[in-house]
Amino acid sequence: MLKLLFGIFLVSGSILAQTGDTLSAAKEVPVYSILKESQTLTVLPDFSYTHQVDRHIVVTSSDGLDHAFTRLFYDKLNSADAFELEVTDLNTGKTLKKARLKDMGDAAYYSSSTVFDDNRLKYFEVSAARFPIEVKIKTQVSSKTNFFLPRWSPVPNYNQKVTESTFTVIYPTALGLKYKELNLGGERKQEELGANTSITWTERDLAVQARDFDSDEDAKVLLAPVKFALDQYGGEMDSWSGLAVWQYALNKGRDELPEDFKAKILSLVAGVEDPYEKVKILYGYLQKNFRYVSIQLGIGGWQTMTAADVVKYSYGDCKGLTNLMKAMLDAAGIPSNYTLVFAGANADDIEVDLPSNQFNHVILQVPTETEPIWLECTSNLLPAGYLGDFTRDRHVLVTKPDGGYLAKTPAYDTEEWNEIRSVSQVVVDAQGNAKINTEQQFFGNFAADILYVKNNLDERQQRDFLNRNSSVSGLIVQDFSIDVASQDSLPITGLKFGGVVLKFSQMTAKRVMLRPFLGKLGPSHLANKSLKQLDEYEIELPEAWQPDGTLPRVVVDEEYFKGLLEMELEGKKLRIRRELSLKVPADLEKTEETDLLRKINTAFDRTILFANTPTPSTSSAYE
Template identity: 55%
Template sequence: MQILLVVAHMLLGVQAHNDSTYNKNPTPVYSILSENQRIEISDSYEVVHKIERKFTILSSEGLAHAFTSVFYDKLNEIESVEIEITDPVKGKTLERAKTRDMTDAAIYSTSSIFDDNRHKYYEVQSSKFPVQVTVNIETKSSSNFQLSDWVPVHRYNQKVTKSTLTVVYPEKIGLRYKAVNLLGEKSENKVDNRIEMTWVETDLPVQTPDLNKEDDHKLLLAPVGFAMGDYVGKMEDWSGLAAWQYKLNEGRKVLPDAFKTKLVGMVANADTDYEKIQILYEYLQKNYRYVSIQLGIGGWQTMPAEDVVKYAYGDCKGLTNLMQTMLKAVEIPSNYTLVQAGKDADDIETDLPSNQFNHVILQVPMKDGQSPVWLECTSNSLPAGFLGDFTKNRHVLVIAEQGGYLTKTPSYSSFDWNAIHSKNDVKIDKDGNATIATRMKVDGNFAEDLLMVKQHLDTRQQRDYFNRNSPVAGLIINQYELNVDHKDSLLIADLSYEGFIQKFVQNTAKRMILKPFLGKVSEEMLVNNSLSQMDEYQIELPEVMEAENLSEKLVLEEEGITVILKASLEGKNLSVNREINLSLKEDISDEDKTELIKRINALGSTNFYFIKNTAALRHE
């Protein structure tokens, strides 16, 4: 009876908590979490990480919150996992599980062939709620190079009543951290030569999927002294991390003499360093295959250049190291460079020197004050000097013999890199249908999108893509041609197509109505805050008509913004030209950008009205 009263009180407390939550905020709560984590770093740089989680799962949606996944590889071991599922009403244990009961699986990237990344996972199942889940995890890492970030709220629609992190480390090794949006308390104690730091967060707000990433609560951790295998380093600043990376790759830039002689011969007739870079880069792209390799320290240490030559493949580290070694053979210095890659990846925390990188590219400094040439050595299609959206416009760590430094990759935000020019010939028949012939030239960032279409979609998929993305809605393409090339580092694409559109115009007895047909500017087109677009339409009407509401010129002009729409009618030939030139401030807000896009699109959003056969109507 006493147990039942305690359980009833607990459930009433949960319900009361939820009621108050709903009163203040209608956000549903699927689970309640209390968590305690402890990270202990030894004098030998080993890390023991203990986690205790206690969930109350309130609904079927909350089952995923208790999903337990524990990563391991050659550097990280699973010491133990214990999971207990109980019925809080009856006080009965429903299920217990340990490490041996978990499912073991590889964690593959889409391109990995050599990869020791694995995890053990366990899925909680229940048809009755509430249910309580207690999870205890202990892992051990042989290196403190990468310390886990602490994010107290794990899931959307989860109420965190209390979350605690304690980090214990030798004073001589040191610890650096950055707190972001933490609301709780921090304490620090010193016992002998060890420091113990504790962070406590309580009663955190319930998060929803519309949470802005920058508003999340988190603690970023980084060691000062660290080691991986026999390689010891210090990350007091970025130069320290760079020096460690340089040491890690020492002695791995050796090529066979015959191969070096071949490289020198390949560039013998080149007039400039850029031409030499381009020749060798294209040779790398055509002859060496990208393969992801993540094996222990090999996740950071490159393959020897001579092995990449021998086997004709390598990961980002191996291919970048080979390219650097090839350039060295023709007396062009370059720098191995660490980057956080990904189309939508966040930039790194520049004020917290630490491992925030997942990819390697190459920087080639140029003479006479010219900008460096950047090389994405895993790409078999990008021109020398163009990184693409995978690594553009973000901070990177350049590795040099003297140490290293942070710099930023190009943003490709000038008009040259964000240009679209289309010419469209449209012929409307008496039934209101139309044929259209379009010739389009796109440069830089937009050409990269078409390069991906050409490389990764078959003919049918390409046709479907162009149908869906045509500026004119309802277009059915009969034939098309797509060519992608480059002029030095500038990627260029030429696209032409012919198609048919049903009911392009609407006919009444006396009027023909031409609905808006200009392609809309989208937020994706302004990711780089720059756009140079020219659209020219030559439209042949089915007969000579009189324009009823034709505005010869509409203009939107402000600082960094010029939009001009011109229209004219001669006989049955209608010309519509739109010119857009946008160079927006880097700190423009999302709201201001959205409002600007609405104003630009509104400029071409009205119908054109034409009066039919006006001469005949006057005779009547």
């Protein structure tokens, strides 16, 4: 027993000793656990693979318990084969817990009622009252297909010190394998083992990552097969065209429409000559009559439902709705292309130099003589031709019968797609309170944001949104309306609201200063790298107020932005007009963005002063 305890402390102590210098050198990043790990991925001649992981973790505090949490995904293509766990108290050498596969919990991978899938996971959570503890974990999972190969990231968790991590891939040389290394600093060893090839990557003594670590700097290896098979569908991923050929074959023949539905489609576009109008009509019909449901059943979630089934059930996932839309356009004589994309707001673009499965969503491309029309078939809000931030500005794989190619979706980063117009009437009483009525128009990306507010928030939440986002602090919204329109593919929303602001001005016995009401720009205004904004105010002032000095006029012409602020007073009415136009580079640093916003807001932060001759009245019409 003493020898056993000594051995445990010797191994663990060596790990702790190896990291002592690093821990002291990186005090600003706390270390919650210490990891030594090895992984082996073995691809077999029948395109299946096994993935074995051996982890040795020293958890130094309760914050590191999540680092020992184990998840094993399984479905019809993947199985969880083995799990062994042993937890040891390093203070006493006592074994606290042992567990096997049968001890793991089991849960659905998704819990939403709008998701149909057969994806599940097994999981095990480690608990402890004292630290440090040592956790040894061995797992094995298998897959029937090499179409989905795991990526290797040697640092799996924030606040984790990795002393050594190895990743070995063994595959039949005849099947081929592609890989891409990112930010590695260790060793790679390759050798031939008869009919197989073995590649091993080793990384040691890696830096501890804080939660604000830039993921673009993370070390990783991306894998992709050359020859692959998913169910009975085989293909070659030697090029993007090869993957597109396979995807097209996977869905071939699944776009047949019932004859009565085909007749319905033709009747909808009868007499319409303009191709965009046809697309708009049929896209609108899809949006009104078919709902989106996530379906991950079938061949890895990659083969679409038949168009006939989507018509029958009036729902489909992104694949089913896109396939139906393609079939509807085909019936109307308009060719279109089923297109793969990696979707997600602010998602990173794919690695264009590694042809592989990097996609999680499907959209539709409709070629035209000029620019293609892009359709997001899961949306019941967006106009035909507008994708929104879910799939904009990224590379996509367009599939065609004879292959396919990479294309780029629109970035929507010009002023046309990023415009805000605002007109406000303000009436200020003698006590400085104000009543405000505002009409705003939002174009493109900003319109899409208001569409979300209209369709996903209830009336109370919409009112709260307006109160929080008003350019005038303290606004109490009394009534509002949101209207939706579009100009071809350009979404437009109209927002009208009225309300009151108590103490719109700051007053003394002799002077009045209007509170800021033009609205400051924030990071959201720069999110699309372009902005065109026009704000107009007509402010009706009390008779007693007169300008105290010259009304300010500002003209700005700086790098990245131009602007104009002008005012004029006619009788009791103060008219103010602010124009802004900006265009920033895509690679603008965060600090540069902050400085730019400060410069813009400072340029138009002008105090407006009036002399005040009080009247006998003391009542307010807006209290």
